Amino acid sequence: MAHTVFVLNGPNLNMLGKREPGIYGGQTLEAIADDCRKLGAELGLEVDFRQTNHEGVLIDWIHEANDKAAAVLINPGAYGHTSIALHDALRAISVPSIELHLSNIHAREEFRHKTWTAPAVKGVICGFGADSYLLALRAATTLIK
Known part of the structure; x- marks a missing residue:
């Protein structure tokens, strides 16, 4: 039986492929989801890929x-920089979680350098574009074992 990994995506990620492709890349979120499901199958994982623009739904x-x-992989989008509620939700669960970002948040505007969610997860992967998702899936496999 395959382990299920939730891949959760926050606000504005539904706009990938249209929104600032110089920062976020040209792939759509659906294309990223397809890549995650394909790699997940190779790794023996079932990928449950979701996106919402609503903080409470993420929680x-x-x-x-x-x-x-x-395991949980989360790209909290801008909520990572603002949401103590997401931090608390990640702290409340017993399954391992990984935060990821398409862009290198540390090389961008200063307000993006810190996330409230980072202290509540096992690790953070950022700056590798869509490959950040695939790297996080590989890391989740290690955490699950």
Whole structure:
């Protein structure tokens, strides 16, 4: 039986492929989801890939993951820089979690350098574009074992 990994995406990520491709790349979120599902199958993982623009929905999904997933990958988008509630939700679950970002948040505007979510996860992967998702999936495989 494959382990399920929740891949959760926050606000504005539904606009990938259209939104600032010089920063976020030209791939759509659906293309990234397809790549994640393909790699997940190779790694023996079932990938449950989701996106919402609503903070409370992300929190509900994190809570759900505690009972239904072996790991959580989260690209919190801008909520990572503002949401103590996401921090608390990630702290509340017992499954390992990894934060990821398409861009290198440390090379961007100063307000993006810190995320409230980073202290609540096992690790952070950023700056590798869409490959950040694939690197996070590989890391999740290590954490699950």
